[in-house]
Amino acid sequence: MRYYLRFMLVAAGCGAFAMIYYIFPDKTISSAQLIDILAMVNVMDEPTYLNHITFLYAPMLFFEIFFGMYIYRHFCTANYYFFSRKNNRVKWFLCECVKLYGYALIYILSTILGAGIFAMCSKLVYYDALMWRECLYYVLIYASHLVAVTLLINVIAILTNSTVAFTIVELAVMTQIAVYSMSSKLFGGETGEFKALKYNPFAYLVFWVQQEYNRYVQGIVIYLVLVILVAMVGCIVVSRHDFIQSNNETEGF
């Protein structure tokens, strides 16, 4: 556990960096706006905002890399000796999913904490009660997104290996980002643009879209449903897995 909690420092660092980039040294914001910045409120669906997406999505990518083998690592190296002792693999897998969710929540909160501490020390932030609502939406949507993506990487890795899993999942995420950034150009008119955003999971991470169309609750629901679906597939994969290779990555010592 201590090994994974170190990565929370990375999250806090990313939060602080975002504040340096967007508000330091002389822009004063409310605490609600601080969270909106982290949630890409200034990122519209045009290609010119891609650098902002890259900067603000990077902490999520770090989490996916850190935890992309959180469950899968048990299927490498000591897999025979671990699973020969586990009578109920599905129960174990679901417990690991819950722990992963816990880590995702702590990670997102660490990002907010890092940003908040930096902004407070720089005296660039003031309290706004709206912060709690923004915080709730940000934490729930982003944590669920992290768990859905990371769990999917783990599950695909069990079926193939980590390289294939990371490639497939990150390619899917990058495609969503690319489509998002082109939405206003590709899909003419307000209706077309709305539909493109409505069916793009990435768009639910962008609080500009959420504020524009008031779809916070839909965002939470969509990502929770994705988490449940991936967990269900994971249960099937884990319960039916045959331990024929001693190590999916290297097949041996």
Add this chain to the structure above:
Amino acid sequence: MRLDVSNVTKKIKGKMILDNINLELVSGRIYGFVGENGSGKTMLFRAISGLMRLTSGQVSVDGQVLHKDISVLPGLGIIIENAGLYPELTGLDNLRQLAKINKKIDDEQIKEAIIRVGLDPDDKRTFRKYSLGMKQRIIIAQAIMEKPDILMLDEPTNALDENAVNIVRDIIDEERKRGALVLIASHNKEDIKLLCDEIYRVKDGKVIKQEGDIA
């Protein structure tokens, strides 16, 4: 304890790996499995232990059916050839991680198992820095540390020096006297001759009881 293997078959991508295996095994005996490379010995252990699903047939322990009543054999200690432990952990920490799963034993008992195989429980080296012989010994320690009712050993004396081979043979004999049901797969004819009460030959996925001396 009685372990029944009934009409067990395993096919992988249409190829017959285990072909209608039938065995009746009881506690307090050592069963040897001999055969050429690729004959199916390790696959047989994977199938019996529950680490691999069966195409047909069943494995049961005292009436409890694998993959129906239980997911893995209860009280199982296993070694699979060429399977490792967590490379970034020391030998002791590796065994602690595994012991945490069922919480049957304490730190003292883990250290006892490590000493029993001739290693130092306070060795700070990680598993990746162990020699092949040390790796094999610590893997044997993880198999015996929880005093298993069923012990499956796939090539247990691989990479071991003469002294370590004698230690392992003594351990296997002690486990049998303790009442464990022991299965050994080995190319080492001396191990099989010295230790086993019954010998089976595995060939092309079939298991045949060996009568007389092994060739």
